[in-house]
Amino acid sequence: MREERTIQKEIFLSGIGIHSGKRIDMLLKPATSGGIVFRRTDLDNLEFKVNPHIARANYSTVLIKDGYQIRTVEHLLATLYIFGIDNLIIEMNGEEVPIMDGSAAPFVQAILKAGIKLLPSKKKAIRLTKPFIINENGNYIEFYPENEFKITYTIEFDHPFIQTQSLTFPINIKNFVTEIAPARTFGFLKDVKKLRAKGLALGGSLENALVLDDNSLINGSLRYPDEFVRHKILDLIGDLALLGHPLIGHFKAFRAGHSLHLKVVNFLINSQEFWKYEDNEIIYNFLKTLNNKNL
Numbered sequence: 001m002r003e004e005r006t007i008q009k010e011i012f013l014s015g016i017g018i019h020s021g022k023r024i025d026m027l028l029k030p031a032t033s034g035g036i037v038f039r040r041t042d043l044d045n046l047e048f049k050v051n052p053h054i055a056r057a058n059y060s061t062v063l064i065k066d067g068y069q070i071r072t073v074e075h076l077l078a079t080l081y082i083f084g085i086d087n088l089i090i091e092m093n094g095e096e097v098p099i100m101d102g103s104a105a106p107f108v109q110a111i112l113k114a115g116i117k118l119l120p121s122k123k124k125a126i127r128l129t130k131p132f133i134i135n136e137n138g139n140y141i142e143f144y145p146e147n148e149f150k151i152t153y154t155i156e157f158d159h160p161f162i163q164t165q166s167l168t169f170p171i172n173i174k175n176f177v178t179e180i181a182p183a184r185t186f187g188f189l190k191d192v193k194k195l196r197a198k199g200l201a202l203g204g205s206l207e208n209a210l211v212l213d214d215n216s217l218i219n220g221s222l223r224y225p226d227e228f229v230r231h232k233i234l235d236l237i238g239d240l241a242l243l244g245h246p247l248i249g250h251f252k253a254f255r256a257g258h259s260l261h262l263k264v265v266n267f268l269i270n271s272q273e274f275w276k277y278e279d280n281e282i283i284y285n286f287l288k289t290l291n292n293k294n295l
């Protein structure tokens with residue numbers, strides 16, 4: 001177990017939604033209980049309490065309630081997961097979390113600046129106890145027991161600039177801040193027309209995504225040679241964060257995406273024989289040490 005947390009001070013962020021193309025103002029407010037709750041101020045404060053049952057995949061992770069939605073929650077949820085922020089109100093005047101620069105780095109900076117507040121309540125971890133694999137058309141995610149939260153991700157793109165990239169990281173604050181959070185989302189020029197016809201990627205631009213033509217990257221330079229696979233790790237953390245507990249175990253993803261990520265999340269909530277709640281103080285102390293060392 002570890003102590004629950006919130007933020008010390010309010011955080012204001014503003015930016016464009018990558019899919020909606022609309023400018024959104026977002027206010028993160030400390031909360032002492034109640035989990036992570038998105039509140040649509042443009043819809044009479046309609047609340048979306050973050051949990052796997054209201055999550056869907058549609059080129060991003062979307063929370064749906066009463067026919068309304070909060071789009072592209074994954075980079076923000078990944079950041080909250082890493083800092084162990086369990087309770088928070090997120091007020092928004094529109095339907096999508098701002099994409100910022102396409103990465104989670106702006107959210108990390110905002111939270112470090114606001115500070116983290118420990119709460120008296122405790123949070124149990126979820127420890128994987130048995131292996132399993134979920135396939136989807138030759139793509140898969142497998143998971144198995146291990147003594148820390150770890151992700152291995154492999155991507156294969158028939159594109160000379162990406163090709164095959166594979167990485168394994170223990171998922172902790174230090175690795176997240178330096179190796180994963182700055183990795184930006186990416187897309188292909190050839191898909192833009194198709195996506196926009198579906199009302200997607202309307203806010204995508206060279207400022208908030210790595211954009212590739214048939215042969216190369218058309219904007220700027222990479223932050224890491226394998227930035228693409230690092231971003232996929234960020235997306236998976238954000239989707240696993242829907243489970244609402246710290247995780248202990250290894251997830252191995254091969255050519256996956258939000259839809260497969262959410263299948264794993266749903267499998268886990270429906271299959272309690274594959275994990276158990278960890279409530280001993282060893283985990284609590286481990287996370288506490290990690291936290292003190294890195295913040």
Ligand SMILES: [Zn+2]
Binds near residue numbers: 075185235
């Ligand atoms: Zn992403």
